[in-house]
Amino acid sequence: MYKMNRKNLFNHMENQSFACFFSGTSPVRTADQTYPFEVNKNFFYLTGIKEENVALVMIKGANMEKSFLFIEKTDPVTALWVGETMSMEEAKAISMVDEVFERKDFRTVLSKFLQDSRQAVFGALNALYLDLDRRSMDALETESDRFGNEMRNLYPNLVIASLHPKLGELRSVKHTHEVKMMQEAIEVTRLGIEALMSNAKAGIREYQLEAYYHFVLNSNGVTTSFNTIAASGKNATILHYEKNNAVIQDNDLILFDLGVRKNEYCSDISRTFPVSGKFTERQKAYYELVLETNKKSIEMLKPGVTFQEFNEFGKKILAEGLVKMGKIKDVSEVSKYYYHSLGHFLGLDVHDVGNYTKPFEKGQVITVEPGLYIADEAIGIRIEDNILLTDNGHVNLSESIIKEVKDIENFMSKK
Known part of the structure; x- marks a missing residue:
């Protein structure tokens, strides 16, 4: 798969060019401690390697393509x-590159590739591609940034360009193996959510209930794909609530937004359930509206649908539902209680790369996550599934994770 990924990227490189990618290193946390290492996802996509301080060089020369x-x-x-x-x-066995060198020899070997004496092998290399992704003018320099600046000084005739946008588009369409990894991540997520529902009770703190989820993940040898949101009562109206330290009350709904990382591939699931095991009538009315939006939005998903159409479709259902319930008088007021987009790409990153301006394609995985956040009633609800787009429609990869009111109440009645 990694060799195929590089082949696809080679197709977007000019002749007589080369590309460099870096796995990254762990930044210092304090004293002699570092943060846990997180491999650069574009590097992993091209190599399958998760080690620190590794470099990949891809050369497209005279009638040949080589990777080192x-x-x-x-x-x-x-x-x-x-x-x-x-x-x-x-x-070499994992990445299937042509040759492997020691990291200390990176500049020596690369300089030989750029010398005239090697032109008989590769030809003159005129362009350098890097993974350049600056989110803001104040963002810290990456290794790619620093390397690009160095190469501009050493080889001023080199044309330097970024492959980051193209890699985003390539990564957004998943291989069968990638879908398998995500499906396995979702299955562990299901087990974790069931552990949460089985152990929910009033009087404990959110992090105490959250611990049952982490026990399941640890038991299955996986990690979270992002910091778990365990938000009860009014806390669930805060989108990225992460304190997870409030005491859970008996009549609370609790919203869990959580995920698993399996061999770097992510799940991203949200479920909301009543701590007591039974929805109140008001909670149920809001929940059923979010659930209807979730299910109908999934049904409309297929290749060719645009992100804007997708967003507007779900927002319209929520708005009309709130008008019918008497919570708002006009659909334009929906932003009081729903203030995020309906979903995003999912893959090696939770908020995965991809081109949101293009219509959806077969092989992409998209989250569907409508929500309502009614602070004045201390009710926050989000229901999120992970959807794979197929030739003419979709497959709900998280279908096994229950979300119907009757199924939730029935499951929790047995705890």
Whole structure:
């Protein structure tokens, strides 16, 4: 799969060019501690390697395409503290690159590729592609930024361009293996949600209930794909509530927005349920409106639908429902109680890369997550599923995670 991903990217590179990608390193947290390492997802997509400080070079020369990895060689002393790093043989077997070098030789080898003496092999390399993604003018420099600046100074005739947008479009269409990883992540998410419903009770704190979810993940050898949102009562009207420290009350609804990462692929699911095991009539009325929006929005999803059409479709159902309930007088007031988009791409990142200006395509995975946030009634509801687009429609990858009122109440009555 990784070799195929590089082949697809080569198709978007000019002849006589090369591209460099970096896996990244862990930033310092404090003193001699670092943050947990998170591999650059574009690098992983092209190599399948999750090691720190690894570089990939792809060269499109004279009638040939070659890929090279540069990895850290295991240091015997460091290995005593943190274990051995991946061997060259392992890296080559996973990534299927043409050759693997030591990371310390990166600049030496690359300079040889750029010398006149190598032109008989690759031809003159005139362009450099990097993974450049600056979110703001104040954003910190990445390794790609620093490398690009260095290459501008050393080789001023090189044309430097970014492959980040193209990688986003390629990544948004999933291989069968990628869908399998996401499906497995969703299955563990289901088990975790069922553990939450089985152990929900008033009087405990949100983080105490959340702990049952993390136990399931730890038992299955996976991690969260983002910080879990465990929001009871009025807290559920805060979209990214993460304190998770309030005492859960008996009549509360509790909203869980959570996910699993399996071999770097993510799930992103939201479910809302009554702590007591039974919805009040008012809670049920709001819940059924969000559920209707969720189900109808899933049904309209197929290749060719635009992100704008998708968003407007779900928003219209919520708005008309609130008017019918008497909560608002006009559909234009819906933003008082619904203030986010209906979904996003999902994959190696929770909010995954992709082109939101283009119509949806077969193979993309999209979240469908309508919600209502009624602060004056201490009710927050979101119901989120992960949907794979197929030739003429879709498959709900999270269909096994219950969301009907009767199914939730029946499940919780057995705890």
